Amino acid sequence: MRAVPGNLEVVSDVRAPALLPGEVCRPVLDIEGNGDLARVCDDAEHLLLKVGAAIYQRGGVLVRIVREAADQPGLKRDVSAPRIVPFDDLSLCDVITRHIEVRKRNRKTQDLVCVDCPRVVAQTILARKEWRFRYLEALVEHPVVLEDGRVLWESGYHAESGILLDIEPFTFQSPYDDPDKDYAQEHLARLCELLGGFAFVDKLDLSVALAFLLTPFVRPLLQTAPAFAFDAHAAGSGKSTLVRTGAVMSTGREPAFLTYGDDPVELEKLLFAALLAGDQQIAMDNVIGSVRGAVLAVILTSAIYRGRVLGQSATATVPTKAVISMNGNNLQIVGDLTRRTLVCRIDPECERPAEREFAFDPVEEVRSMRSEYVLHALTIMQAYIASGDCVQLRPFGSFEAWSRLVREPLVWLGLPDPVDSIRVLEAADPEREQLRAMLTSVESVFERREFKATEAIHASQARRQAELGGGPVPSDDQREALAEALQAVCERNGELNSKALGRWLLGMQGRIEGGMRFVRIREARGGAMWRIERKV
Known part of the structure; x- marks a missing residue:
C-alpha cells in the first residue's frame, strides 16, 4: 500500500493563458465565415483540451472552479472556499479568449484579424451536452483514501475517480506505507485526545464523533454516506464546535452553514445549491424542532441528485459527495431519516455549559496541527484495509461501502458500533x-x-x-x-x-x-x- 501522487494531472488556472511547453503564443483558431460554426466549435473544444484549460463536465453542464465563495440567503460559506460554478456563455467566451488566439476573416480585406471569441461559439458548445472534457465528481482540499488503501494526497486531477484535489504544496505529510493495528491504535488515541473536552453521554457517542472525523477522507469515493446529528439539552454544549472541528480538520475552513426551515421547497433549493457548488461539508446549524424531509432522505441514499440551476433555466444532475451534519437542542429526527442518520449526544450536566473552561480549543488545535490530525485519520483506515480483516456487523442498508471504510475500522479498534446510535433516534x-x-x-x-x-x-x-x-x-x-x-x-x-x-x-x-x-x-x-x- 502506498500514496499515489504520480497519476494526477496538473490542471491549469482558468484565469490566465495556458501555454504548452516550448510555445511562445496561444494556439490559433480561425473563423472563416458563415457555415463554419460546427467546425469552429469542434476545433475550440480540441484546443481547450490541448492546452489543459480547467473546464470540466458535471451533471450535464460545463463547470469551472472559482476561488471566491458567494453567500446566498440561507447558505453561508467561508469567503476563501473554492466553488464549482456552471459556465454561462460569457464566462466560456472569456476562457476561450484567454487560452486561444481567435482570428476571424475580414470580409473586405480577406485578412485574418484577432477577435474576442464570438458568443455564438460558446453558446453552441454549451448547448451540445456531449463533450470530451473531464468529468468532475468532487473537489476536495484533503487527501483521499482509496478502497485498496492507497492515498491521494497531492494536488491535481485523478482521472480514475474524477476527483480534483486542490491542495497547497507541503500541506500534508506523506501517508504511511502499510501501517499495522498498533499504529492505528496510537493514532486513534490522538483523535480521542482531541475530542476529550466534549461531554459525550457514553462511548457510543465518541464513536459517532470519530466516524464524523473519518468520513470526509473517503466521502469523495462513496456513492452514499449517512448524515450526522449532534444533539444536546442546552446551548453552549459544544455541538457547533464539534461540527467546526471536523470541517476545519478536513478542509481547513468552516463548513457551509445551511439554515434549516420548515419549507421543504426552500430546503431543497439550499441543499441542491450546496451540492452543485461542491461544498464538502454541509452543516445545518442550530436546528429547532424536528428534522424531516423526503429530499434530504433521498440525497443521503442516492449517488446523484437532480435540480434546477439557480438563476438559469437549465437543470443539472450532481453527485451527492458531501458530509451532511445537523445540530440542535433536543433534536427530533423523524421518519425515514432515522435510519439514515447517526446521532452523537453531548451532555455537560451543568446549568450553564457555555461557561465551562477547557484546556484547549479543538478548532484552533486542528487548524494549527491539521497535517498531523489528517494523518491520524488516514492511518486508522489504511491500517484496517492493510490488515485484510473483516469485522462482521449487522447490515447497514444503502451505506455498505461507508461501513467498510469507516464503521468497521472503529469497531476493529474496540469502539462501539456507531450505527447503534440509530436505536436512540428510533426510540424518540x-x-x-x-x-x-x-x-x-x-x-x-x-x-x-x-x-x-x-x-x-x-x-x-x-x-x-x-x-x-x-x-x-x-x-x-x-x-x-x-x-x-x-x-x-x-x-x-x-x-x-x-x-x-x-x-x-x-x-x-x-x-x-x-x-x-x-x-x-x-x-x-x-x-x-x-x-x-x-x-x-
Whole structure:
C-alpha cells in the first residue's frame, strides 16, 4: 500500500493563458465565415483540451472552479472556499479568449484579424451536452483514501475517480506505507485526545464523533454516506464546535452553514445549491424542532441528485459527495431519516455549559496541527484495509461501502458500533411513537378483525358507538387510548377526520413496529378495509 501522487494531472488556472511547453503564443483558431460554426466549435473544444484549460463536465453542464465563495440567503460559506460554478456563455467566451488566439476573416480585406471569441461559439458548445472534457465528481482540499488503501494526497486531477484535489504544496505529510493495528491504535488515541473536552453521554457517542472525523477522507469515493446529528439539552454544549472541528480538520475552513426551515421547497433549493457548488461539508446549524424531509432522505441514499440551476433555466444532475451534519437542542429526527442518520449526544450536566473552561480549543488545535490530525485519520483506515480483516456487523442498508471504510475500522479498534446510535433516534421518533400507539390501541379494539377508517373513529367515540349499536365494544380505557392515538394522526379542526386517517394508513401500510403492521385488505363501499397483522 502506498500514496499515489504520480497519476494526477496538473490542471491549469482558468484565469490566465495556458501555454504548452516550448510555445511562445496561444494556439490559433480561425473563423472563416458563415457555415463554419460546427467546425469552429469542434476545433475550440480540441484546443481547450490541448492546452489543459480547467473546464470540466458535471451533471450535464460545463463547470469551472472559482476561488471566491458567494453567500446566498440561507447558505453561508467561508469567503476563501473554492466553488464549482456552471459556465454561462460569457464566462466560456472569456476562457476561450484567454487560452486561444481567435482570428476571424475580414470580409473586405480577406485578412485574418484577432477577435474576442464570438458568443455564438460558446453558446453552441454549451448547448451540445456531449463533450470530451473531464468529468468532475468532487473537489476536495484533503487527501483521499482509496478502497485498496492507497492515498491521494497531492494536488491535481485523478482521472480514475474524477476527483480534483486542490491542495497547497507541503500541506500534508506523506501517508504511511502499510501501517499495522498498533499504529492505528496510537493514532486513534490522538483523535480521542482531541475530542476529550466534549461531554459525550457514553462511548457510543465518541464513536459517532470519530466516524464524523473519518468520513470526509473517503466521502469523495462513496456513492452514499449517512448524515450526522449532534444533539444536546442546552446551548453552549459544544455541538457547533464539534461540527467546526471536523470541517476545519478536513478542509481547513468552516463548513457551509445551511439554515434549516420548515419549507421543504426552500430546503431543497439550499441543499441542491450546496451540492452543485461542491461544498464538502454541509452543516445545518442550530436546528429547532424536528428534522424531516423526503429530499434530504433521498440525497443521503442516492449517488446523484437532480435540480434546477439557480438563476438559469437549465437543470443539472450532481453527485451527492458531501458530509451532511445537523445540530440542535433536543433534536427530533423523524421518519425515514432515522435510519439514515447517526446521532452523537453531548451532555455537560451543568446549568450553564457555555461557561465551562477547557484546556484547549479543538478548532484552533486542528487548524494549527491539521497535517498531523489528517494523518491520524488516514492511518486508522489504511491500517484496517492493510490488515485484510473483516469485522462482521449487522447490515447497514444503502451505506455498505461507508461501513467498510469507516464503521468497521472503529469497531476493529474496540469502539462501539456507531450505527447503534440509530436505536436512540428510533426510540424518540414521533412518527414511530404514533404508529406504535395506533397499532397497540387499534389491535386492542379490533384484534384481527377488518375495519374501515370510519369504524376506527366510531370505536373511539362512546356516543357514536352507542348510536351505531354494532362492531366491537371497547372498554373505557381502550376507547380513551384509541381516541388519543387517533387525535395525534387525524384530528382536523378539533374533530377526527376519516379521510385524514385513511391517508395516514396508506402512508404507514406495511411498516412494522412492535411486531405489528397495518395491512390493506380490499376496497369496500365507504372506504378501504384494513387489518392488523402480526409478524414474528
